Amino acid sequence: MRECHEGKLQLPDFQRGWVWDQDRITDLLASISEGFPVGALMTLDATGEVSFAVRPVEGAPSPSKDIEAYLLDGQQRMTSLYQSTYTTVPVSTQTVKKRPIKLHFYFDIRAALDPDVPRSEAIVPVPEDRIIRENFGRDIKLDLSTEENEFEHLHFPIDRMFEAHIWNQAATAWIYKDLAQRAEHLKLVNDFMQEVVNNFTQYQVPVIKLGKDTSRAAVCLVFEKVNTGGKPLDAFELVTAMYAADEFHLRDDWKERRKRLVSSQPVLDKIEPVEFLQAISLLYTKEVREAAAAAGKEPPAISATRNSLLQVPLSAYQKFAPKVEAGYIAAAKFLHSLKIFKARDLPYQTQLVPLAAILAELGNAWENDAVRQKLARWYWSGVFGELYGSAVESRFALDIRDFKPWLSGGAEPQTVQRASFEERRLRTLRSRLSAAYKGVHALLMKCGAEDFKSGQPYDQAVFFDENVDIHHIFPQAWCKSVGIGPEIYNSIVNKTPIASGTNRMLGGVAPSSYLGRLTKGNDNNPAIAPDRLTAILQSHEIEESYLHADDFEGFMDDRRQRLLTIIENAMGKEALKEAEVPSDHDEEDYYAEEELEAAE
Structure with missing residues (x-):
């Protein structure tokens, strides 16, 4: 006392x-x-x-x-x-x-x-x-x-x-x-x-005394153990206290940076301070590694782990923070080019960390078309390979290590090499909790999907003004009426980006009925020419004849192949077809962790 x-x-x-x-x-x-x-x-x-x-x-x-x-x-x-x-x-x-x-x-x-x-x-x-x-x-x-x-x-x-x-x-x-x-x-x-x-x-309390030679990593471990009763302290809070010893107010600095990042970029709305520190750690540890290699020393690992964040000195934070902030701004622009506009539609929040670090390192060079093509391929590989759900810190390090050399003729990044997509995964993608589900949603818009009613492509203005979201093609109500189960009709194969007003107009009727509404028109909605409607549906990878015939099964088989093709094009490699999947492969493997939790 x-x-x-x-x-x-x-x-x-x-x-x-x-x-x-x-x-x-x-x-x-x-x-x-x-x-x-x-x-x-x-x-x-x-x-x-x-x-x-x-x-x-x-x-x-x-x-x-x-x-x-x-x-x-x-x-x-x-x-x-x-x-x-x-x-x-x-x-x-x-x-x-x-x-x-x-x-x-x-x-x-x-x-x-x-x-x-x-x-x-x-x-x-x-x-x-x-x-x-x-x-x-x-x-x-x-x-x-x-x-x-x-x-x-x-x-x-x-x-x-x-x-x-x-x-x-x-x-x-x-x-x-x-x-x-x-x-x-x-x-x-x-x-x-x-x-x-x-x-x-006379009461005596036992005291465990850690000596002055205790490392930052050990202190970090202590707080992981002793804060189990409440919200665990994260690395940002520990680093904040360390920098404060040098009279630098990290929390205030972050508050201003976050304000600048999210004020005009809704896709960055969920950015966390630890993620920002991870991007800085990637650049800092990469610089240290390259300096050690140049000096003929054993190069330390590139890292974004909790312990590595505690090793980032204030001088490194001050050096790299502006670059990482610019990297996040560039990441938002890049995501917009992929038709990802909101944080809720971001396939992986975690993938933003290496993306921002890569863009921070590239500077304006990322705007070169050849660079953007490779960046997009890396990004879609992570999304459809579903590689950023767990054990992400080691993948971050591989990404920042591999990407820049790839631009100069080096090997493909591990994320690109190891990513694979299996055709039957399309059957089990049913909710936005899955990264690949949100990936298909964005990829359809990227490939030119146009609104069923207005015919407008989904650029940023239309996306927000028209409240675009992913909706059923064969409506739920109709599917239920003919005995199709939700495990089938809720598949991503039966969904596509549609403006909220358009979705209300389509209603819960058979596809043949709402197509008739679109081509006949009414006082509020002029008729759409049949050939124009065909083109609009094709922009969604939809074969019109199946909708006119209300052929759900034929539609699902056809569209699954169409979606598989655009995914293969985005990843730059063929998917594993259903007939090629090993017979002992567990069906449960095709559910993302998030979907299994939601199912429980």
Whole structure:
């Protein structure tokens, strides 16, 4: 407690605010008062290489002495104990319903000594003014606002725990004046000091002390382990605290960069700070690797792992952050060229990391047509190969290593080489939780799909103005009416980009019926010439004759082959046809992890 008060023991600034409610504080105080264990603390020597910005335990004054250790584990316990036992300032806590409240805690001495009363029930939280009221605040139930009232009601203020001897002397002097109850009250107070207060003043908490040679990676691992009860601290928060030690405010810097990125680029709306740091780490570790190779040394790995983020010095962040920001802006432009306009339609959020890093490294060279063609092939390979769902950090490193040499005649990137798409995957793509599902949606627009009613291609303006989304070609209602199951009619094969207004006009009728509406027209929607409608449907890879005949099965077989062709063209390689799939191949393999979770 004293070290927290003096500032010798402080919190790294990435530690989140104190959040314990009054019941948890009560339980902690009760456990210590009975000598029960409350878990170990963990500290880190503050004189080592790892340096953080710090702040005092909440409620403590400005430090009067130099910091000696960081408190890594035990923030809530130490803050609770400091505020409730070491300072007379009311404890800032909350009710179990999360309502902020300021309290003092007292021991009811009689109850604390009664073996039939649970110790937690002997702890009395009282309001900031130390008066408990009832009857909507009109009546006073318990007034502990003066020391004499504390003596009279035999309630010990827990915030005087470490000066209990002073309180005891004053209580004894006051009790001596009451001849009738002197003996009983003196015994109660003395027993309380022996059985309860001594447990506090003599209590020892085990402390795990990490030495000054502890690495950043080890500190990172500690926080992965000790924050399992709440939201884990991410690398951004750790790096923020490290940079703050050099008076650089990473959180403010990121806030401004993110604002610039998302203000005009909806496709970047879900960008996370850790992803931005990963792109920086890729460029930084690649630079370090190339410098080591040039010097004839063993080149370290390119990396974007959590540990590698902690090794990025502030100077590297300041060097690469503007380039990565420009890389993300270029990534948004590139994605727009692929008809991916919104974050919800982005096949993989994770693939943005290597994309931004690659574009940051290329600069304006990415706008060359030959470069864009290869970039598109790499991107679609990742999407339809479904390669960015897990174990992505190692793939990031391969991407940034391989892409630029590929432009100069080197080998194809591993992502391009290893990507494969199987025809029967089209049967199981049913929701936008799948990257390949969203990939087909974008690829159809990229290949020139035009709206059924307006005939407009889906450029950025039309996409947003007309609220374009992916909808059924053979409507759900019609499919249900003829006994086709959702596992079939919800396939991506039966879906295509359509404006919301157009989709409402098509309704739930048979395709032959809505095609008739389109060619006949009405007062609000002029007729579309049959040959023009044929061209529009072809832009969606739809053979019109199957729709006129309401031939769902024939349509599905034909369109599956058409979609397979445009996927093969995008990836630059043939897909594995259904007849070529090994017989022992598990059908479940064709479900993305996200779809399996959704199915559960």
